[in-house]
Amino acid sequence: MPTTTLFVKMILDRWYASIVNCDVLLHSLTDETLQKEIAPGKNRGIYLLGHLIAVHDDLLILLDMGEKLYPELNEPFIKSPDKTVAQLPAASELRSFWTKQSEAIKQKFENMKPEEWFEKHTAVTTEDFEKEPHRNKLNIVVTRTSHLQYHLGQLQLLK
Amino acid sequence: MPTTTLFVKMILDRWYASIVNCDVLLHSLTDETLQKEIAPGKNRGIYLLGHLIAVHDDLLILLDMGEKLYPELNEPFIKSPDKTVAQLPAASELRSFWTKQSEAIKQKFENMKPEEWFEKHTAVTTEDFEKEPHRNKLNIVVTRTSHLQYHLGQLQLLK
Numbered sequence: 001m002p003t004t005t006l007f008v009k010m011i012l013d014r015w016y017a018s019i020v021n022c023d024v025l026l027h028s029l030t031d032e033t034l035q036k037e038i039a040p041g042k043n044r045g046i047y048l049l050g051h052l053i054a055v056h057d058d059l060l061i062l063l064d065m066g067e068k069l070y071p072e073l074n075e076p077f078i079k080s081p082d083k084t085v086a087q088l089p090a091a092s093e094l095r096s097f098w099t100k101q102s103e104a105i106k107q108k109f110e111n112m113k114p115e116e117w118f119e120k121h122t123a124v125t126t127e128d129f130e131k132e133p134h135r136n137k138l139n140i141v142v143t144r145t146s147h148l149q150y151h152l153g154q155l156q157l158l159k
Numbered sequence: 160m161p162t163t164t165l166f167v168k169m170i171l172d173r174w175y176a177s178i179v180n181c182d183v184l185l186h187s188l189t190d191e192t193l194q195k196e197i198a199p200g201k202n203r204g205i206y207l208l209g210h211l212i213a214v215h216d217d218l219l220i221l222l223d224m225g226e227k228l229y230p231e232l233n234e235p236f237i238k239s240p241d242k243t244v245a246q247l248p249a250a251s252e253l254r255s256f257w258t259k260q261s262e263a264i265k266q267k268f269e270n271m272k273p274e275e276w277f278e279k280h281t282a283v284t285t286e287d288f289e290k291e292p293h294r295n296k297l298n299i300v301v302t303r304t305s306h307l308q309y310h311l312g313q314l315q316l317l318k
Contacts, residue, residue: 003162003163003166003277004162006277006292006293007166009293010293010295010297010298010301011301013293014301014302014305018305038198038316039197039198039199039201039316040198040199042316118162118165133165134165134168134169134172136169138169139169142169142170142173143173145305146173146177146304146305146308147308149305149306149308149309149312150308150309150311150312150315151312152309152312153308153309153310153311153312153313154312154313154315154316156309156313157197157198157201157313157316
């Protein structure tokens with residue numbers, strides 16, 4: 001296996017495995033449980049789920065993979081902290097967004113050629129990218145996998 | 160920059176940044192706070208800190224980088240769940256272990272040539288590695304960074 005293909009596989013495997021971890025966890029939690037705080041005074045499960053979807057929508061933009069699927073989630077789940085927005089989408093709706101989004105991302109990832117992952121992402125200038133070639137599309141997946149794992153550790157506390 | 164060097168940098172950067180995240184968080188928490196549960200009935204901060212050190216000691220073994228620094232932590236922080244072991248090390252002691260271990264790991268990582276990261280780790284057979292070359296040393300760092308982020312999300316709740 002050429003090294004580039006191997007390296008991309010290592011990173012995408014970790015992303016997909018983290019998505020599956022989250023799927024399994026979500027299936028084990030009721031909508032009622034998702035309304036609970038992960039710890040007293042902290043974010044609710046439903047907020048973290050919406051936050052993950054909103055951040056993964058941003059990933060589509062950073063990877064130049066088209067429009068956000070749920071741009072309306074940016075305001076309540078990224079710009080606003082939990083418990084400051086009067087009306088959030090229902091847990092059932094967010095679950096459906098999560099599943100559709102993960103599938104859409106998977107399809108887009110599968111259409112990428114290994115070399116394309118080493119192109120610059122949309123938030124870095126051509127000039128900076130010449131000096132810092134690690135600021136490529138694959139690195140966005142690396143950092144967003146970290147972000148997902150961070151919040152997975154928190155969502156797990158709802159069990 | 161040769162591509163292999165770039166791959167390795169992307170992964171190690173994420174590891175080091177996660178270690179720094181943990182350092183900063185630990186500095187912001189008192190020893191008293193570390194004795195608290197991250198959520199009612201869940202693991203205590205001190206348990207998670209000991210657990211991370213024990214898991215990172217295992218990483219040294221998997222990467223064939225010499226002996227564990229604190230083998231005595233395996234029993235209380237990996238084999239045993241929290242609150243089942245009568246006497247755990249003091250928080251101050253674990254903090255010192257954490258710092259020394261992170262520094263030791265950094266030195267060992269810096270001594271690796273980029274290609275060496277793509278050699279097999281110690282828990283995979285030569286036969287399996289031929290079929291699954293992604294089971295290399297660098298991939299151990301990928302998965303352990305995920306693990307660290309997962310527990311960082313939990314430790315953060317002590318703030």
